[in-house]
Amino acid sequence: MFETLAAAPPDPILSLIGLFRDDPRPGKIDLGIGVYRDAAGHTPILRTVREAERRLYESETTKTYVGPAGDPAFCAAVAGLVFGEAHPGDRLRAVQTPGGAGALRVLAGLIARSRPGVTVWVPDPTWVNHISILADAGLPVRPHPYFDPATGGVRVDAMLDALRGAAPGDVVLLHGCCHNPTGASLTAADWDAVCDVITSRNLFPFVDLAYQGFGDGLEEDAYAVRLFARRLPEMVVAVSCSKNFGIYRERTGAAFVLATDAARAAVAHSQLVVVARITYSMPPDHGGAIVRIILADPSLTADWKAELAAMRGYVVGHREALAEAFRRRTNTDRFDFLTTHRGMFSLLGTTPEQAARLRAEHAVYIVADGRINLAGLRDDQIEPFVAAVAAVCG
Incomplete structure (x- = not known):
């Protein structure tokens, strides 16, 4: 064998x-x-995580499955954290995932189902696992300029020029904040320019938001996602709770789909659930419950x-x-x-x-x-x- x-x-x-x-x-x-x-x-282990685990231990009555889509209350809490006032309502759907990598994989699978063989543009360089995940989903990858080793900054003009050459419908993988591995991140003005190119070329954004709160702040680090949610008809977002809640081994994340309307969002969500069911069946719940408890309590949220x-x-x-x-x-x-x-x-x-x-x-x-x-x-x-x-x- x-x-x-x-x-x-x-x-x-x-x-x-x-x-x-x-x-x-x-x-x-x-x-x-x-x-x-x-x-x-x-x-x-954060003190707020300890407190959430204490409450969970005292209140939890079962270890039964949460279902392929995970806990809706967790997904709603993370949606509020990520999208804020730009929350697009019925056009947005989510599933709970095993970490940010799980979110990336099921979203890549959804894209492959929606548009097999579509090209995904990725920054040069990018997180090494991005390439593996996209390849595993059967999606071809094309790099675009990003990091300038001479200055330690972002090659914004070269990046924009490359994306202007992308074919309509191509996917653009973007680090929402705190670029991994370079640390060189786009400014708000840079994100505005990226959004303009995505709009003019009819590209599809795939945002990896793995470090919200580790850059300039929770609100600042969500700028790109919220900008896209206001201006663009469609996108997907992979979210990790590993770093900002310090729950690495609990494998906690969420995959979001934004569609043009509620009906298409529901269809995309149904297919996302199928991909999740095939990939790992059900997400683990412990980390998601921790996040849900913290974000549901204003005092815990403030302390976190x-x-x-x-x-x-x-x-x-x-x-x-x-x-x-x-x-x-x-x-x-x-x-x-x-x-x-x-x-x-x-x-x-x-x-x-x-x-x-x-x-x-x-x-x-x-x-x-x-x-x-x-x-x-x-x-x-x-x-x-x-x-x-x-x-x-x-």
Whole structure:
């Protein structure tokens, strides 16, 4: 049965987990896997999550299935968080999913059912799993310019020019905020221009909103989604609750479909449920229940927003401290782009060979493409990390 199979290549991000764990060297630094860590290097459980779990434990009476579409109350709560006052009402439908990746996969499956073989434009670079998910759904991918390694910014004009050359009906995959892996994000004015091109070329937006609240704030990070909801007839949105609620292992997300009218939204939703049923049957409910409880209680919501703001501020502080440490060490401003990036990640500009040397010679673990997780860096690791990068990169 398996004699024709070749070994799968190691995942460039997840493979670092085992390598780091088995490294016996003291002072090793893990900036690979994308999780938030506090000053002690620990990924904490938020106090609001603890309280929601306590309430759930006391009130839950069954472990029966929630159904392929998941919990409607959870979907409604996340819809309010994402769409805000731009909530498009009956034109919007959702299913609860196993994390943001689950949302991406069922939405890719829905697109493949709706328009088999349609081209999906993705930023260069993009999250590595985007390519795998789209390929698994049978959707061809075409890259468009995005990141400028020379400036650490977005090649907005080149991106817009490329999308102007897309065929009507093509799909455009967009990072709603906090671009992964680069950290270079579009401004509100940039999003306005992107929306203009999508409208003029009759393109279909597929938004991945994985880090709402980790960039500039909950409202600010939802700008693109809300803009599209106001101006465009159709789109799909994949949402993750992993980062902003800190419930990574609970695999909690939602897939949203916006259609031209309520009737088409209902049809699209029925097909989305079929894809979900085929893919994983039913979503896990524990994480969704946590989110629902938090968002249903104004006091818990306010406390959760405060916790999220503290995590965001911690990462921003590390960006500033890291850029300053690089200025002192290199006597240049070549790493100042770190302060303009948003979210957990940045592309440092190292080569795969330099990333390998950082791991082998300095016990510093970063992804081969140079992505670093700022949320995984402790205060006492900033100077050793900068020294290691300077030693390897010159």
